[in-house]
Each structure stands twice: as C-alpha cells, then as structure tokens.
Amino acid sequence: MSNNTFSGGVVIANPYPVNQVEIVQAPLPSKVVLPLQQRIGAEAKPCVSVGDRVLTGQIIAKTEDQFCVPIHASISGTVTAIDKQIIPHKSGLKSNCISIESDGQDEWIETQGCGHDFLHCDRQTMIDYVQRSGIVGLGGAGFPSHTKLSKATDCHTLIINGTECEPGVMCDDALMQHHPREVVRGVEILLHITGAKKAIIAIEDDKQEAYQSLLMFSHNDRISLVQLPTKYTSGAEKLLIKALLNIEIPSGGFAADKGVLCQNVSSTKAIYDAVIDQRPLVSRIVTITGDALTPINAEVRLGTSFEQVIGLTKVNSQAHDYRMGGMMMGVDVETTQVPICKITNCIFVNNKKPVQATKECIRCNSCNTVCPIGLLPQQLYWHAKGKNIDKCMDYHLLDCIECACCSYVCPSHIDLVSYFSFAKALSKKQETDQHKTDIARERFEFREYRLERNKQERAKMMAEKKQALKEKMAKDKQADSAQKDKIAQAMARVKKTKEDNA
C-alpha cells in the first residue's frame, strides 16, 4: 500500500489522553521478585543461593540453551528466597523466582562497553554485549535481541518500531520525547551491527511531539522518520514491514529472510546502553493508566510489584480490574502482588464493570473486515468451540496474531480471541499427546518383540543343548560299546590264554 498503511485493523481513540507525556523516576523498591522463566526460552538456572549478597546488574540466573538471556539483579541486596511466586501470566500459575531484599544502596557492578566511540568495536562483540546485558524485545514480544541480530546477516533495511499502536500505552512515546539522542545513537549502533543501508523510524501520526523531538537529533541521512496513519495493529512487525516497504513476509517466515530487521524503540535504547556501557537491563519505562487513576509513565526497576508501581499515582477507591499490557492484547491479573517483567509495557487499572452479555454469532462478517491478517474469525470460532482443531488449522489458526480487533467489533460481544488461544493451546497439547502415544506404542511393540526374541533364543539354546547332549550320549554309548568290546576281547584273550595254559 502506498500510503504507509495495511488493510484491516481498527482506529481506536486514545481512551486516557494526557496533556504532557512525562517520565516519573520511581523510588528504589524495598524488594524485587525476578521470575526465572522469561517469555521465550527455557527456565533459567540460578547462579546465586539464598543469603548471598548481590550487586545491581550482577547476573543471578542463566539458561543453557541457544536463546540464553541472563537475568540480572535489579537492586543490590540479599537474596531472600528462590521459590515459586505468582507471575503475571494468563494461567495464574506460580513459577520459580528469585526474591531480593534491597540494602538501599543500589551498588552497581563494574561494567565496560565499547564506549562512545563504538564504530571501532566489531559486530560480534556488540552482539555479545547485547546478550550479556539481557536485552529482549521490550515492545511486548520479549524475543532475545542478540538472536535476532545474529540472524540478520543480509540486512538491507532497519525498521525502528516507534508506532506504539495499543491505545492508552505511552511508554515508547515518553522515551522518544525525553531520550531522543540515545534512541538515534542506538539506531546508528544497529546500522553498524547489521550493515543495513538505511533505517526507518516509524511513528504514528498522533505522536507529533515525539516526531519533532527525534527529528531534531537525526542528522544521519541514512536514518529517515516516517509517519503512519494512527491505526491499531500498525505496530505488528509483519504488518509494519508491509506498510512501509510493501514486502509481505510469508506465513511462518522471518523478516530476516527478506533482509529486514525490526526493533522496538525501547529495545533500541536498551541496546545503546548495552553496547556503550554494557549496562544490564534492570529497569524500564512503564505506563500506568486506566479510568481509575491519573495516567503516568514511570521508570521502574524490574521485579517491583505492581502494587508499588500503581502507588506512584493517584488511584480512586473503587474496586478495580488489573491488566498487564494493553487493553487489546494484555493479560488480566488477579492481584497486584505480581512483579514487573521485561515485557511489562503498561499496567491498566480500571473500575470494575459488569460483564456484557454475549449473544450468538450472526455471521455478520464484521470480524473478517477488520482482521489485519484476512482470517475468517467466525469460522475459527465455530470450529474452536467444537474443538475441531483440524478444521481450525484449515482456516489458518496459527497465523492469528491475537490482536483482538475481531473481539473489539463483534456486535454479539463474543470474546473471540480467547477461543483462538484455547484452540492453539489445545492443538499443542494434542500434538504432544500424539507424540507420546506414538512412542509408547513403539516401546510396547519393541517389548513384545524383545520378549518374543528372548523366547526364541532360549528355545534355540535349549534345542542346541539337547542336541549336544544327545550327541554326547551317542558318543558315550559308542565309547561304552567300544570299551565293552575291548573288555570282551581282553577277557577272551585271557580265557584263551587260560585255556592254552591248561
């Protein structure tokens, strides 16, 4: 599309606008809880024990797999526990976390990066710093940045995603307005790492201050700023690439295959910190908004509880619903005793509302009209409800990005996305179960074969033994009869001799 947009999506007005976008520095938390399971990858193994003193930025857990993004202490203090705590996940399950009690001093470990003269640093060193600093996609996907950078070998275009399309979220907006120099430097670092020829910083046209702010600092003619029409899901990576470059990444494919690298603007700034100073990722900007409080942005340490972060602004005294992430793609959390994670870009605090009654699907096709991927949500809903996962796959269930545009417009108020995430989880479970039963069947059949083989071998061995015994007996018998003959002959000789002598 030539006017920097894509088909589908919905235009949603910002429900909680603010006059000035500011960043509040949150005070140091007294305690942090750091989950060992990050969004992508295996669970990290702690490399500290309870009772150890740790410094801010010290690595406290690592994984062994290829994604290995280390986890750092976000404050200095003592490790008080390594146990299961509630984490902000839609399942509400508990997961292993390291809890640290602050000593109030915020003592950092010594780190050194490439320094401001980063152009003399080589590509691999920079990627190593990004990995060691624990940088992941801060827009919400949480994909390990060093993996993405390593894969981007033939990159020609770099896209910096400053769209922030979820209505109400403004942490990236705040970053671009207040730290434009670091963002642009980060873009230059990424250009150096990827060897791309040009970079595009994409911003929605409702963020004019951020646009002006970045414009002042981007003197590099390889970096251009592009404004997109404000529309929800303009920030989805594949849709953004389509809108800007008119390249459609195939289903199941990666942007790197087409020579494009996309990074969120907050991740870009974190990469800048990592490369220049090897500064580990221990804090991030979080938007706290909703109809129950005055919206603010705050820079908080990872692991701070939601409760402490929400307490930074004025909240009313009604009953609240809490949500991590945006109003469209976020996750409802039951309690505020959950920690801020690397991917927590926003906390919504809304007054409790009665649940809207759901009616049946009338096949009006409003959902398909807004789906940015062009799926048929009413068909996916029909088959997911019937637990017919094969038919869901026929309608390309796995291409769904769970953006919730369909749920937003459905006149019957059906929560369509929850059916799709159910269907995806069920499909995964069915695959795993199928794999397990296939292996169990193989093992059973092999056991039957093994027992049968043992039986055969025993029978064969028995038969051979019998045969050998028979032969021995025959031989013995022969030897016996030969012996008998000899005795008879000897006796005959003796008799003869006796007779001769007589």
Place this chain on the structure above:
Amino acid sequence: MHSTGLNTNQIMRQVIYALVLGVSASYVFFGWGIIVQILLGVVSALIVESAFVAMRGRSVLASLSDGSAVLTAILLAISIPSIAPWWLVVVGVAFAIIFGKQLYGGLGNNPFNPAMLGYAFLLISYPLQMTTWPVDFLSLSQVVDEVFNLLNFDGISGATRLDDVKTSLSLGSDIATLQVRSISQSWINIGFLVGGIYLLARKIIFWHIPVAVLAGILTVASLISMLDAQQHLPVQNHLILGGTMLGAFFIATDPVSASTTPRGRLIYGFLIGMLIVVIRTYGGYPDGVAFAVLLMNMVVPLIDHYTQPKVFGRS
C-alpha cells in the same frame, strides 16, 4: 475493550424500523390488512419462540430481546396476502420459527432463511389462500371480517399485477398491449428501497448482497429481453414489481443464512437475482424470491469454502 457500535439486539431492531416505510406504503394502497397480519404474526412468534426456548432450557428473556423472532414474523407477514385467513400467518410463523430456527439450535445456527422457509411451506400447502391478494383499500372492519370469518373474497381480491401479466403473457399477449405499470407496487418497492438505503448508510448491512441481487436481476432480465422482448416483462419492471426490493435489502441480507465472505456474498446475491428472474419467467410461481433465496441458502457452505479471502503471508 469494545467498540461503541451497535450490538446484535440493536441491529435487529434497526432492521425492523427500516421496514416501516414499505409497510406504510402498503397500508396506503391496500389498507389495514398488513397491520393485522403483522400483529398476528408477531404475537404467534413470541409465543412459539418462548415455548421452544424454554423447552431447550435457555433464557427466554435473552432470546426474545434480540428481536430476531419478531423480525421473522414481520417479514413473513409482509410477504403473504394481507387478506389471508388468520390461521395462515400463525401456521407460517410457527413453521418458520420451529423448523427454520429452533430445531437447528436457535439464532445463528439456521442454514435457511426462516421467513422464506415459512413462505415456501405456505405457498405449497395453501396455494389458493397464498395467491389471493386485495385489489383496493380495505378498512379495518372489512379486514377483520375477511381475515377472521373466511367470507368469500370475490370483488375485493384478485391476483397481483405481476401474476396477471405473467398469465396474459403465457396466453400469448404482446407485452406492448398490457398495462404493466402498477402504482401501488412501485411505491411499496420504493418504500423498501429507501429502508434498505437507510440500513446501508448505518452500516447495518453491507452493500455486496443488495447490489449483487439487483445486478443479477438486471443482467438476466436484459438477456431475456434481448432474446425475445415481446413475450417477456421489460427489465425495469422486474425491479418495481413483486418482492424485489424487499428481497434484495431485507431477505437476502439475513446474515445467518447468507454467505459470509465478501466475494461469496457477491456470488450469492448475483445468483439469487438470476434465479428470481428465471423462476418468474419460466417457473410456475408468480414470484421467485422465496425459492431463489432458499436454493442459494443450500449452496452457501460451498460458496464460503471457495471464496475465502487472501490471508496475509500466504500466496
């Protein structure tokens, strides 16, 4: 988070409001008949729907509040002659709701358009009562007499203009000699057309089906006229006679039984238009809307399967 657009109940209600203009036009020309039929139909619809929803163990209030049963009843009441005996609309509505909706699982699950299913059942079972239409304005007392007492209809009833023309044509008359224009029919169709445009403007129905139906009618009627103009109805009359506008904007657009993909809707609408003209011209019934819609309802799963829109990232 949810958009502030209309919900399902409000959509059904808007469709009912949009029918007011066409119904008013019918009242102006033919009197109180249509009002009485609508009232009878709505009452029977509410009773039958409540009974069946209660039998299925679901919430009766939720089911009645969406207005879909009322809409079915109104559409059926408009489609049948306004001087039909009272039991005709009651039986038709009961059949439509039971066999056309509740037995399939209620709103959203029916493969056939319930109003048209009821109409087809009535047409085949009671052909005499279904083809006897009023020819003039009738007062309320006259209507009540006719509808509830089954007095003979001579003098106040006859066939529709469309039926008349068709009979004459089949007897060999030349189209030029027949009075094809019917003021009453034109105004009624215009009434429904305006209602339909209102629904389009409020985005309650999408343009694909009505435009495709009208295009289908125009295309096939033109083809037939080109082949033999003398023996067949002129193209423009197809649009203003019979249930054309009601069918295009209110009946074929029933979202549950229609095709659901954009391209599918164009094909569905066009074939309905085509079938309407074919049935009117070569078939044995005066108006083909009901059967055209029902036949295409059967083909909808096939159309939907082959007209899936392009998915992002897949060629």
Place this chain on the structure above:
Amino acid sequence: MIESVVIFSSLTLILGLILGYAAIRFKIKGNPLVDQIDAILPQTQCGQCDFPGCRPYAEALAKGEAQINQCPPGGQEGVDALAELLDLEVLTLNEEHGETKPDHVVYVDEKLCIGCTLCIQACPVDAFVGASKVMTTVIQDECTGCDLCIPVCPVDCIYVREITPTLSTFVPNIPGEVRV
C-alpha cells in the same frame, strides 16, 4: 418402450462393470480400521479393558467383539472418538473397567527398593531402568501411568505423581466452560 429397456440395461451393465473394476483396482490392503482404532487408543497398555494391550482391544473392536466404553485412560473423549469412527452409539465409560484417573506418572522411592526386578517385568513399555539386586528407577518421560507396576512391588516403594500444567502446557478454558 423397447428403447427404455435397452437404455437402462446397458447403463446397468456399464455402471456395474465400472464398480467391479473399482472394487478390485482400489482394494485396500490390510485392515486399516484396526490401525485407525489403535490411533485413538491412548497406548497405556494397562489391560484394564480386559485385553492384553491396546492393539488386541483395537482388533476386538474392529471385529465387533468388544464395547467401545472399556478404556478408562482414554476417558469419555476416547469413547466419543471411537463412537464417531465406528458410527456407533455413544456410551458412557463402563465403571467396571476402572475409573479415569488424572494424568500421572509413577516414581520409585530408591531408598526402599530391593532390586527384585518384578516392576521391570511388569512394565509394558519398558520405562524402568535397573537389574537384579540393583536399585531401579523410572524414566518419567516414558511412563504412561498404567499402574501395572504398583501392585507387584513387594515393598510398596512405587508412588504416583500427578502431572500438573506448566506455563507451556497450560490450556485455558473456553469462555463459559467450567473446568472439571
């Protein structure tokens, strides 16, 4: 009159020949029904269905010599799937064959194990590692939860551990559905 007889007779002959040819040319080797039934069964190989394994039960079902509701590990979903495949009426799980227990594996309390190998011999999928007079343990990934090893252990050192959902295996509810 005579024409219609000729036409229909020749049609019958031609169509019959086509059907006969198709029956021979496209004949399926083996009995795929048994494989299809076996694919539905959970492969626990526990014998609760009164057959010595899942395959014999599948063969009996294909011959119509067994009911579809004899498999507790498959649960009611398994019965429903078999009913759909074999076009039979859906029955409720037969309680006489056992009840459906939640997904679980077993584990050995190694301190108590005496190395008698009775469990190794009992396990239908060889999920035990051990030998005579050597401490035995369970390969948890291979255990199907058939529980055949529990009654044979002379020192009762085999225990059940339920499989709980983790972050990656969690399946959310459909709106309005209550998790049993």
